[in-house]
Amino acid sequence: MPDLPEHLRKPLVNLLLAAADDKLFLGHRNSEWTGLGPILEEDIAFSSLAQDDMAHAAALYELAGSIDGRSADELAFGRTPEQYRCAAIVEVPDEFDWATAIVRRFFCNHFDLLRLTRFSQSAWKPLSDLARRLVAEQQVHVQHVDDWMVRLGTGTPESHRRMQGAIDAIGPLATELFEPLDELKSLVDAGLYPGSDFTMYDQWTGAVQHVLGQSHLTVQFDIGSPDDRGGRRGVHTQYLAPMLEEMCEVYRLEPRAAW
Amino acid sequence: MMINRQAIFDVLRSIPDPEMPISIVDLGLIESVDVSGSAINVVALPTFVGCPALEMISRDIEMRLGRLPGVASVNVRWVNDPPWSVQRITDAGRAALREHGVTVPETGSRLEVHGAAGATVPLTVGAAAVPCPFCGSTKTHLDSPFGPTRCRMIYYCDACRNSFEHLKNV
Numbered sequence: 001m002p003d004l005p006e007h008l009r010k011p012l013v014n015l016l017l018a019a020a021d022d023k024l025f026l027g028h029r030n031s032e033w034t035g036l037g038p039i040l041e042e043d044i045a046f047s048s049l050a051q052d053d054m055a056h057a058a059a060l061y062e063l064a065g066s067i068d069g070r071s072a073d074e075l076a077f078g079r080t081p082e083q084y085r086c087a088a089i090v091e092v093p094d095e096f097d098w099a100t101a102i103v104r105r106f107f108c109n110h111f112d113l114l115r116l117t118r119f120s121q122s123a124w125k126p127l128s129d130l131a132r133r134l135v136a137e138q139q140v141h142v143q144h145v146d147d148w149m150v151r152l153g154t155g156t157p158e159s160h161r162r163m164q165g166a167i168d169a170i171g172p173l174a175t176e177l178f179e180p181l182d183e184l185k186s187l188v189d190a191g192l193y194p195g196s197d198f199t200m201y202d203q204w205t206g207a208v209q210h211v212l213g214q215s216h217l218t219v220q221f222d223i224g225s226p227d228d229r230g231g232r233r234g235v236h237t238q239y240l241a242p243m244l245e246e247m248c249e250v251y252r253l254e255p256r257a258a259w
Numbered sequence: 260m261m262i263n264r265q266a267i268f269d270v271l272r273s274i275p276d277p278e279m280p281i282s283i284v285d286l287g288l289i290e291s292v293d294v295s296g297s298a299i300n301v302v303a304l305p306t307f308v309g310c311p312a313l314e315m316i317s318r319d320i321e322m323r324l325g326r327l328p329g330v331a332s333v334n335v336r337w338v339n340d341p342p343w344s345v346q347r348i349t350d351a352g353r354a355a356l357r358e359h360g361v362t363v364p365e366t367g368s369r370l371e372v373h374g375a376a377g378a379t380v381p382l383t384v385g386a387a388a389v390p391c392p393f394c395g396s397t398k399t400h401l402d403s404p405f406g407p408t409r410c411r412m413i414y415y416c417d418a419c420r421n422s423f424e425h426l427k428n429v
Binding site: 059133134136139140 | 305307308309310338339340342343344402403404405406409413427429
């Protein structure tokens with residue numbers, strides 16, 4: 001990409017990889033529900049959502065690859081675990097607990113909508129063009145998951161108890177989504193990633209708390225400040241390596257195969 | 260020999276979308292066609308990012324336009340600017356879709372993001388009444404916000420008891 005200044009390339013690739021990696025593993029975790037959804041409609045929904053997330057990841061990998069010359073497949077499957085930039089919340093298994101699957105999507109989907117919105121305002125046209133499309137699709141995800149938060153949070157005493165339990169268990173991982181990335185300021189200053197993380201954090205907590213309120217659910221953990229667990233720097237949970245192993249099995253047999 | 264633009268569009272109008280019973284022109288996928296010498300360059304818009312049908316559509320376009328007399332090469336490029344939206348579907352396309360039990364949202368595109376995500380109101384996906392394509396009744400409800408392809412949802416008509424598909428408003 002000739003129109004990108006040299007010093008901005010690496011940070012931008014890093015930012016795109018963080019976004020793509022979050023989507024790739026969230027999509028993979030959700031694809032595990034295919035055939036096992038609690039009702040037919042949600043079986044279809046989770047399969048479609050997973051397909052969307054994988055497609056979004058692929059498009060973002062392609063964009064990152066257009067900057068540094070790697071292929072989307074290579075970026076998705078050809079890295080070692082410490083080279084991934086995803087947050088822990090997309091790595092942990094949900095143990096096929098529906099409440100956990102919904103709550104995970106809830107925190108991630110709202111974050112992704114805000115991140116993609118910032119992408120859609122980027123001064124780098126290939127990114128803003130793509131992100132405008134992704135935002136429209138992401139809104140469908142947010143509506144779907146908000147709907148389930150309210151339904152289950154206000155459903156029966158048992159559904160409420162299980163949703164609150166899932167929030168207490170997986171919720172604390174959500175703030176790591178905001179862990180600062182290397183050299184992000186240079187991208188913000190250049191207008192490639194306009195806005196600020198602080199504003200985005202406020203918008204996210206506002207959106208999340210708004211829906212939780214409607215769902216009669218609460219967060220018991222400290223939602224007020226980003227966590228620094230290390231996912232954005234390549235420090236991951238024990239769950240990433242085996243998941244990657246499973247996802248890459250076919251790719252590694254013949255990396256140059258045409259699909 | 261000059262390549263006839265009318266002939267190109269006739270060919271494009273004869274190519275059906277792999278997942279929808281209308282042509283790729285009526286679906287609004289074709290943004291521009293440029294002829295230079297014996298080469299045809301087609302710019303097309305994906306309905307959904309990474310739609311699995313894109314490669315198939317590219318192949319169809321290349322193969323069928325390649326058969327026109329005087330054509331040496333056909334190139335298909337997918338772009339996101341302008342973004343595709345349901346607004347691009349032609350009236351003929353809408354009528355044909357309705358006949359096949361698929362309805363298209365009439366309201367404007369939702370591509371604009373309104374402020375913080377906190378402004379998103381839950382339960383709105385199926386809030387607006389969607390008239391049944393078979394009997395016209397508005398006594399319909401959203402059965403599934405996802406459907407057989409990524410761009411469709413499933414509705415049910417409480418009057419004539421048929422299910423039908425509705426395109427997502429993106």
